[in-house]
Amino acid sequence: MAIVLDGMGSDQYPEPEVTGALTAAEELQEEIILVGQQELLEPRLKAANTKGLPVRIVHAPDVLEMGEKAVESARKKPNNSMAIGLDLVKSGEARAFVTAGNTGAAMFNGLRKLGRIKGVQRPALTAMFPVMTGYTVVLDIGANADCRPNFLQQFAVMGSIYAQKALGVENPRIGLLSNGEEAGKGNQLIKDTYHLMEEIGLNFIGNVEAKELFAGHADVVVTDGFTGNVLLKTSESVAKMLLTVLKEELMASTRTKMGAFLAKPAFGKVKKMLDPSEVGAAPLLGIDGLVFVGHGRSDAHAIHSALRAAHVAANNNLLEALRENIQSRFETTPENE
Amino acid sequence: MAIVLDGMGSDQYPEPEVTGALTAAEELQEEIILVGQQELLEPRLKAANTKGLPVRIVHAPDVLEMGEKAVESARKKPNNSMAIGLDLVKSGEARAFVTAGNTGAAMFNGLRKLGRIKGVQRPALTAMFPVMTGYTVVLDIGANADCRPNFLQQFAVMGSIYAQKALGVENPRIGLLSNGEEAGKGNQLIKDTYHLMEEIGLNFIGNVEAKELFAGHADVVVTDGFTGNVLLKTSESVAKMLLTVLKEELMASTRTKMGAFLAKPAFGKVKKMLDPSEVGAAPLLGIDGLVFVGHGRSDAHAIHSALRAAHVAANNNLLEALRENIQSRFETTPENE
Known part of the structure; x- marks a missing residue:
């Protein structure tokens, strides 16, 4: 399986993402799919000594820039790196999504692409x-x-x-x-x-x-x-x-x-x-998929930690446990108030 | 005029209160009325070199102890030092009240003794x-x-x-x-x-x-x-x-x-x-009288600062300005919702 990493998320993108993806792929022995502008990511990945590590790029033409209103911008740019990345989780190609981008945009994209866990009132x-x-x-x-x-x-x-x-x-x-x-x-x-x-x-x-x-x-x-x-x-x-x-x-x-x-x-x-690089990232809980958001100030070490957090959560079946617990504990609760 | 000081307020009462009252009386040239158990306050005041400073004691038999539920305790002990002290403000004998005791008890006693400024919804x-x-x-x-x-x-x-x-x-x-x-x-x-x-x-x-x-x-x-x-x-x-x-x-x-x-x-x-001793105390705004509450950890310096804050507020007619502004700005607002 694989973890998707938003290549355009951190304040300093894409350097922390490219380096963090490589070191995490080596440690975790799991494929990392870097999503973002190919023309930006590819030369950097090639320049790095990838040693055959399982890191590949999926192109996303649109970028959510820092100055923009996050949710508005995510709505206007359906091919932003978060949206494309989350599609890979939805299709089952990857088991988790990690970004150091705007939290509001991640929540918006996450809800739009993956929806809520059945029974969850609010993520x-x-x-x-x-x-x-x-x-x-x-x-x-x-x-x-x-x-x-x-x-x-x-x-x-x-x-x-x-x-x-x-x-x-x-x-x-x-x-x-x-x-x-x-x-x-x-x-x-x-x-x-x-x-x-x-x-x-x-x-x-x-x-x-x-x-x-x-x-x-x-x-x-x-x-x-x-x-x-x-x-x-x-x-x-x-x-x-x-x-x-x-x-x-x-x-x-x-x-x-x-x-x-x-x-x-x-x-x-x-x-x-x-x-923040010690913690890496925290999840959006209630989204029907594993979505982890790291700090905008993330460096390569933080990105690596974020990918590790997602890897551990996926290995321990966090999503399945959330689904089961919500279902068993809130059976009679209507999905929306 | 005079300022009333709760002699039983701070965690270390009454030492900070007695010392702070004396140094403040000297600096501010205003009478400080120390309210609390006479048998506790009097020997300490006598032992200090009061140099004829305008500090006098008004006896209050009841003490609001730290372990007690503040409001409940204030209700049960009508002769606590805050209540007796606030009576002196109500009667016009003093122009402000200062305590380093429990804030909830000060609000309770303040409302009971002095009420709200006319037009104030909530202090x-x-x-x-x-x-x-x-x-x-x-x-x-x-x-x-x-x-x-x-x-x-x-x-x-x-x-x-x-x-x-x-x-x-x-x-x-x-x-x-x-x-x-x-x-x-x-x-x-x-x-x-x-x-x-x-x-x-x-x-x-x-x-x-x-x-x-x-x-x-x-x-x-x-x-x-x-x-x-x-x-x-x-x-x-x-x-x-x-x-x-x-x-x-x-x-x-x-x-x-x-x-x-x-x-x-x-x-x-x-x-x-x-x-906290740098600031001294902050007021309960909306009570129809000047009531200042300092930190429980107040030392003599903090008590002195608190008395100075009350002195300055009284000199600058804080209470009158509050009354006027509430009246002119909220004329049509009913006193209670």
Whole structure:
């Protein structure tokens, strides 16, 4: 089988994609299908020492540029690299799709080409948050700004299956993001969701606040897409602000410059924690196919990690497990409200 | 006139309160009325060198302890230090109330004793967020988990007046927290609020995300109490996590320990940015009286800063400006929905 890689996704495309595809093909021993403009990809692939690695190109004439409105652009350009790539998953030629492109465009293309898993009310965007103990899955981080309690309940099921199948967590602890730990805290959505979480038969640990999240008390944290997006962007912005201020201050005198030089190894771990290339990519859960989205800033190492994440998820039958769980747990739920 | 200080508020009460009251009384040349258990406060005040400073004690027999449920406890103990202190504001004996105690209890006591400003739909909790350029006011950070568009509109007005009167910002830039900068982004609440923000005649700069907030693009950021609470706790938790990891790593080898020693001055600014004692306290806006709540971790310096914040707000007629603006802008709005 093969994994499709969007050759035109990352901010620096196609270099990270070409290099990442080659190193991943070597490690994973699985074919990587690079989708994008042939005239751009082919010379780079030829120039690289491919050593007979199973990497091939499928041409997609259209490019979703960064400045464009993602969804609008995806609609106008039906032959964009994501759409062509997802066709290969739909046809069964490949078992997963990976992109470092725009998440909204990936969701749009994914829904259009592959549809939703039967029974899923709304697909969700996931993200891996660096926490004190490793990583925590958070969903939804932006696909659904307005959610209903049963959406969140399904997010919990999908997040739990993902943590099990793709991350190897045995009995994932599921938390519901709220403004207080106690049951009964929260806005109306959280209050209405709480008992649904208790009923669904997961390892539900109750409401969690940011302090529990970042301390690593949960494996999966469930939230609506608006709050999840604020959570994600706040954590990124605060980290960036602190490191920027610290860097400026470290460069302010000869003494602190010397200190910064000696302390450099210590900064390494913090930098690594915040480096999206360590995680690679997170899935769009609820799409009827494996679709992984990496950070736009992905380098070749990040692309390689993203392809590995998709490979592992496919090997562990993530999609099949999601389908089964949604079907068995939500039999009587109508597909659309 | 006088400012009332809750003598039993901070985690370390009453030491920070007694010391902070004395230094503030000296700087501000205003009487500070310390409210709390006389038997606890009096010996400490006598032991300190009060130099005839205008600090006096008003006895309050009941204490709201940290382990208790704040609002329940405030209800059960009508003679708690907040309630007695707020009576002094209500009677006109003092012009502002300051506490480092529980925010929920302060809101409960404040509403019970002073009520809402006429025309205010919901009072809001404010917080001062450290950002790249200084501080940004965010409200609501927890009083109203579920908001309506007209609540947020009033938060914007109150936040703008506060930034003008108490922080000296001439034409405060008001942002609406959303999951995208463009107009039209947001959940239903934000979409329904956007045009109300445009209509109210403030310096509304549109939607802001965390990156704009922490870059200092707005002076006041408006959000519902649930999202605001997640925002506040996320920023605190991420900062704490990064500094904890960095500290651990700095202590890992002789080289990095030496680096940390030399780099110490650089860490000072980051620490200062995150130190609640620099800000002192933030007001409960919408209560018909000046009520300032500081961080539970307040030390004497923080208490002093909090008293100064209340003193400045009172001198600049914050309460009168809030009353006038609410009345003139929301004349036709019914007091309760």
